[in-house]
Amino acid sequence: MLSGKLFNRKNFHDHPRDDRLMTAIKKIAVLTAALLLPLFCFAVNSSAASLKVEDAWIKLAPPTATSHAGYLRLINNSKQALAISHISATGYAHAMLHQTKIVKDKAQMDHLQVLEVPAGAVIALTPGAIHLMLMNPQQPQKVNDQVTITLEFSDGTQQKFVALVQANHE
Amino acid sequence: MNNKWAWLILAVIALAVGVKISLPLLATEAPLHSAQLLPATKALPEIRLEKDKTGIFTAENFKGHWNLIFFGFTNCPDFCPLELQKLGKLLQLSQQTQQANFPVQVIFISLDPERDSPEKINAYTGFFHPQIVGLSSSNPELVKVAHFFGSDYSRKATKAGALLNIPAGIDMPDNVDNNYQVDHSARIYIVNPESSYIGSFAPPHNAEHMWGDLQLIMSKHKPAVL
Numbered sequence: 001m002l003s004g005k006l007f008n009r010k011n012f013h014d015h016p017r018d019d020r021l022m023t024a025i026k027k028i029a030v031l032t033a034a035l036l037l038p039l040f041c042f043a044v045n046s047s048a049a050s051l052k053v054e055d056a057w058i059k060l061a062p063p064t065a066t067s068h069a070g071y072l073r074l075i076n077n078s079k080q081a082l083a084i085s086h087i088s089a090t091g092y093a094h095a096m097l098h099q100t101k102i103v104k105d106k107a108q109m110d111h112l113q114v115l116e117v118p119a120g121a122v123i124a125l126t127p128g129a130i131h132l133m134l135m136n137p138q139q140p141q142k143v144n145d146q147v148t149i150t151l152e153f154s155d156g157t158q159q160k161f162v163a164l165v166q167a168n169h170e
Numbered sequence: 171m172n173n174k175w176a177w178l179i180l181a182v183i184a185l186a187v188g189v190k191i192s193l194p195l196l197a198t199e200a201p202l203h204s205a206q207l208l209p210a211t212k213a214l215p216e217i218r219l220e221k222d223k224t225g226i227f228t229a230e231n232f233k234g235h236w237n238l239i240f241f242g243f244t245n246c247p248d249f250c251p252l253e254l255q256k257l258g259k260l261l262q263l264s265q266q267t268q269q270a271n272f273p274v275q276v277i278f279i280s281l282d283p284e285r286d287s288p289e290k291i292n293a294y295t296g297f298f299h300p301q302i303v304g305l306s307s308s309n310p311e312l313v314k315v316a317h318f319f320g321s322d323y324s325r326k327a328t329k330a331g332a333l334l335n336i337p338a339g340i341d342m343p344d345n346v347d348n349n350y351q352v353d354h355s356a357r358i359y360i361v362n363p364e365s366s367y368i369g370s371f372a373p374p375h376n377a378e379h380m381w382g383d384l385q386l387i388m389s390k391h392k393p394a395v396l
Binding site for chain 1 (some may be wrong): 244245246247248249251252290293294296297298322323349351353354355356357372373374
């Protein structure tokens, strides 16, 4: 039987032809693993690679303000929805995703646990809508300051970008 | 002869009908963009708001100005700065326009007395325009003023992991997480130079539109002897 011959270790090594076969299988396995490794790495970082961040800026706030707001545009060029589950920003104790809503003439701010960016979608984070809430700045803010913001996706991957402090952004 | 009289009568009737139709059209004014006026004005009640450590702001301080009142809090990173920027722009527009009416006074009332000291409020409002008046008061006084305008507010805070809803007028409990939010009215309220509440601007706001509306309201205003 073929199965008996192949999986009987003693018999397998008894034949030089089988040894050559085993060496060939090992080479193919190593080669395959070598070829698949970059693909595996790409898959892990696919979230970050396929999300484009544009026009990222932080609004210059009054010097006494303990929270600042950041705005940007997210473009998901992939064929899969991406979910931002956590954010952090250099120079701030905490950062969150918030959404301002006007409900029955009342302005309310909701904390977004996750922001989903559907496949092929563009989501604009703009004043009076979804925004980055940057809390407890460690230093006074100045125009043209650069703040590095890290987006963390639900699959564990991360993406960093720089946002510029501006008084206004037309 | 008969024909002549008939034509004359017809011409008079045509003229009367024409005048009747066109007069209301000529009298039509530009519509208000976002200002909504009350059917009847409401005189401000007795109020005591704190301007700074020594200054008390009462209904008397509204007199002689066109007052625009916005409620908010200085820890508000998105909506309040956006609105105060528009109100600062409106104040600038009003100061650039020559007018024989009363000046515009923009008033920001903080609904967060636990975190917003008068000094902090004034530093905040001064960033948007040096003449914006920043006020606050105790929670019971704030709820009285807010409710007079038909404005509501509430606060959401966490304490030891539990979510608390603190209604308007109640002091913030001790030991809550300091990063709480205040949900507040998105309207801008209008008080006339006789310190009567006359209406409000509904959101979304635009400085030029509000200034246009306010000029229309001012043009119809008959000042009382103060």
